[in-house]
Amino acid sequence: MSYFLTALQAEGxxxxxxxxxxxxxxxxxxxxLMAGFFMVVLKSPELLKSSGLLEAKAQFAGEANWPSYISLHAQIIAVGGILIFGFVTSWIFGREYADHTVKDLLALPYSRAVIVMAKFIAAFLTNTIxxxxxxxxxxxxxxxxxxTQWSSTIVTHGLYILVVVTILTIALCTPVAFFASYGGGYLAPLGFVIFTLVLSQIVAIAGFGEYFPWAVPALYSGVTAGESALGWGSLLIIFITSLLGVLSTLYWWLLADQH
Structure with a gap:
């Protein structure tokens, strides 16, 4: 445990x-900032009558009230989080190869699993913050x-959706760690992040988003009426994907030849 805390502190x-x-x-x-700007446009459309395209885009945010605003933030985290959280994870794992410090980590007098788990925890905490x-x-x-429409019920439900979407999106970043380790840098994991982000949009449009793990958080982020759109099957797919990411990263660090 002391080794793990030391490794976690170093990552921090x-x-x-x-x-x-x-x-x-x-x-x-x-x-x-953009979400707030869209709310301003929806509240005062006369301010941007000369920019019909921007006003039309703002309509996608819904109405200028708290339920739509919170739902918009959930969608931002679900879609943008794939890119941002994935980038953070790729940096935490890939920087060791880019900075040529991986050999120093492997020379430490404790298990490589401690290093990997400390990095995963550090990535989770950083993305949560x-x-x-x-x-x-x-x-x-x-x-x-x-x-308008501020109430404890709406805010509580909105925060619940935000927490769930955040956890699901962060959990899907574990495969990024494997590609950062396997690719020995940033290019492979960032390519994987962009690939999953684009493919999730295509799969969701095709109607199979609930079966593609990276599309599930975005689908769930649109829930505002209280009913759950997150089935056990989708949860299981995300859990398996996240677990495979952790295990494959551990396998690479423990068993693969490190140069």
Whole structure:
């Protein structure tokens, strides 16, 4: 346990001292700002009468109220989270190869499994903090805008959806760690992230989104009326996908030849 805590602390220091994570957080800030801007457009469409295209796009956000606003944030995390969370995971695992520090980790006097699990926990905590930051900023922006239909029931249900979507999206980042380890850098995992992001949109449009793990969070993020669109089959698919990502990454670090 002491080895694990030491490894986790080391990963935390790497993350806190890196500019990459702060730049990523700054980039993710665009999402709640755009969501708030769409709400302003929906509340005061006369402000942008000369820009019919932008107003039409804002209509996709629904109405200028808290249920639509929270649902929009859930969709942002479900879709944008695949890219942002995947990038964070690929950086945490791939940087060791890009910076040529993997040999130093392998020389440490404890199991490689400790290193891998510490990285997974660090990735989970970092992505959770990023998601919490985006949601908190989004709520602050919504409060400034003065959206309607605020109630404890709506907020509680919305936060429940946000938590579920966040956990599901982060869980689907484990295969990214394997591709970062197998590819020895950033290109392979980022290519995999982009591939899953594009393919999830195609599969969802085809009507088979509930069977494709990376499309499930986006489908669930649209639920606002209280009924659950997340079946046990979809949950099982996500669990198996996440587990395979963890096990394959462990296998690579434990058994594959490291140079």
């Amino acid at each position: 220091l790497k993350i806190c001292k890196s500019k990459v994570i702060w730049i990523t957080a700054a980039a993710f800030t665009i999402a709640p 990023l998601s919490t930051y985006v949601v908190t900023l989004g709520f602050f922006i919504g409060w400034i805008i003065g959206l």
